[in-house]
Amino acid sequence: MQIKIEKVVYPGKSLSMQEGKVIFTDEGLPDEIVEIEPLKTKSNYIEAKTIHTIEQSDKRVMPRCNHYKACSPYQYINYDYQLLIKEKQIKDDFAHHLGQELKNFKIKSSQNIWEYRNKLRLNVIWNNGADTLAYHDPNYQNRFVPIDSCFLASGKINKLFIATIKLINEHILQFIEEIEIKESKYSGGLLLVLFGKQNIEHLRLSKHLAFLEENFPLAGIVYIENNENRKKEIVALGKNYIEEEILNKKFHIGAQSFFQINMGMLQILIEDINQTVRLCNFGIIADLYCGIGTFGVILSDKAIKIIGVESSKENIYFLKKNIKINKIENYDIYEGTSEDSAPKILEEKLNILIVDPPRKGLDRLMCQKLLKNCPKNIFYISCNPSTLIRDLKMLLPKYKLVKMHGYDFFPHTPHIETFTHLARKQ
Ligand SMILES: C[S@@+](CC[C@H](N)C(=O)[O-])C[C@H]1O[C@@H](n2cnc3c(N)ncnc32)[C@H](O)[C@@H]1O
Numbered sequence: 001m002q003i004k005i006e007k008v009v010y011p012g013k014s015l016s017m018q019e020g021k022v023i024f025t026d027e028g029l030p031d032e033i034v035e036i037e038p039l040k041t042k043s044n045y046i047e048a049k050t051i052h053t054i055e056q057s058d059k060r061v062m063p064r065c066n067h068y069k070a071c072s073p074y075q076y077i078n079y080d081y082q083l084l085i086k087e088k089q090i091k092d093d094f095a096h097h098l099g100q101e102l103k104n105f106k107i108k109s110s111q112n113i114w115e116y117r118n119k120l121r122l123n124v125i126w127n128n129g130a131d132t133l134a135y136h137d138p139n140y141q142n143r144f145v146p147i148d149s150c151f152l153a154s155g156k157i158n159k160l161f162i163a164t165i166k167l168i169n170e171h172i173l174q175f176i177e178e179i180e181i182k183e184s185k186y187s188g189g190l191l192l193v194l195f196g197k198q199n200i201e202h203l204r205l206s207k208h209l210a211f212l213e214e215n216f217p218l219a220g221i222v223y224i225e226n227n228e229n230r231k232k233e234i235v236a237l238g239k240n241y242i243e244e245e246i247l248n249k250k251f252h253i254g255a256q257s258f259f260q261i262n263m264g265m266l267q268i269l270i271e272d273i274n275q276t277v278r279l280c281n282f283g284i285i286a287d288l289y290c291g292i293g294t295f296g297v298i299l300s301d302k303a304i305k306i307i308g309v310e311s312s313k314e315n316i317y318f319l320k321k322n323i324k325i326n327k328i329e330n331y332d333i334y335e336g337t338s339e340d341s342a343p344k345i346l347e348e349k350l351n352i353l354i355v356d357p358p359r360k361g362l363d364r365l366m367c368q369k370l371l372k373n374c375p376k377n378i379f380y381i382s383c384n385p386s387t388l389i390r391d392l393k394m395l396l397p398k399y400k401l402v403k404m405h406g407y408d409f410f411p412h413t414p415h416i417e418t419f420t421h422l423a424r425k426q
Pocket residue numbers: 258259260288289290291292293294295309310311312315336337338339356357358
């Protein structure tokens with residue numbers, strides 16, 4: 001079946017209208033004619049995959065990775081056009097769902113559009129002893145796409161993956177199910193994190209993996225035993241963290257810590273947050289979903305007080321360390337969920353409330369709690385425009401959207417990161 005593509009919609013599907021029915025396919029640019037194979041037919045739409053392109057757009061480029069459709073499906077689109085597509089998606093969705101015109105909305109481009117990831121996690125697939133690395137497609141429980149290299153991560157990360165898998169194969173370390181590598185852009189150090197379900201001795205791992213220490217700038221090797229009964233971290237070699245530095249603040253990022261994956265973009269986002277905080281005159285700042293403290297630690301110099309809220313134990317451990325190594329004395333920590341901590345925190349005279357939730361956004365209850373005791377300014381950092389729009393629908397009756405910026409943290413993928421400044425209506 002041949003269709004003409006109208007537009008690319010969030011999160012990354014190409015849309016066409018045929019006889020009143022919407023067709024979503026996995027690849028195709030506006031005005032292209034593509035041949036598709038329908039995969040699912042519903043009463044009001046069809047899901048399909050593109051077999052080949054019959055009439056090509058001049059915005060098409062050659063993808064670099066063979067497996068790009070699984071993890072970075074925009075690789076076939078020229079980079080400037082990727083940004084335009086993302087900007088249009090946000091503008092269209094804001095106009096459609098919120099009646100808001102975002103005339104000047106822009107997405108700031110990533111300085112590096114390749115090798116920008118400072119972290120990569122792959123699965124180890126065992127096939128009669130000959131193991132391979134694979135990307136676990138998050139959209140499918142059992143879909144593992146074999147990968148020999150990833151152009152979104154640095155050459156150093158790729159080389160360490162290859163060396164590690166070789167050793168795993170040589171020493172038949174079949175208990176290792178996943179490998180994650182974190183890279184510090186500040187020190188160049190690499191942290192190798194191995195995941196499995198078995199309880200192992202650290203000596204066994206350090207003996208077999210000693211070659212890596214001699215040939216790579218390793219900060220450490222950590223094994224994480226992750227089964228139904230327990231989660232245990234074993235440091236096989238060196239440290240269980242890497243170090244980063246942003247705006248003269250030091251950060252220790254643990255083997256299991258959350259940290260943004262594009263350092264260049266993170267610096268730009270933080271500079272924008274910093275500037276907006278300055279315009280709002282600092283005061284007391286709460287940083288909900290604070291992770292290891294990235295935003296609050298940087299803002300602590302001029303704020304009266306920072307209140308950080310985080311639910312993960314691993315992140316809390318490194319948050320405490322980061323407060324200590326930066327000698328910060330005006331930081332209060334709430335360990336637990338933002339939802340539970342919100343009523344207490346909102347009793348404080350907050351000038352700014354920063355929220356940076358996971359993809360599922362703030363839930364309804366959380367928005368209701370915010371609306372009961374509206375802080376003066378809300379800075380909403382979002383990695384999912386759909387949940388952002390859902391939450392703004394609840395918040396906007398009491399807040400004015402002052403400004404919104406986009407950041408291309410994830411070139412070649414449909415993901416969009418945004419920073420929205422909301423000010424309480426008088
Ligand atoms: C998108 S990350 C943001 C982290 C931090 N702002 C940063 O940029 O490094 C979301 C964080 O929220 C934490 N988290 C998830 N659900 C939470 C909840 N209900 N309450 C508090 N923290 C939560 C996660 O552990 C994670 O650290």
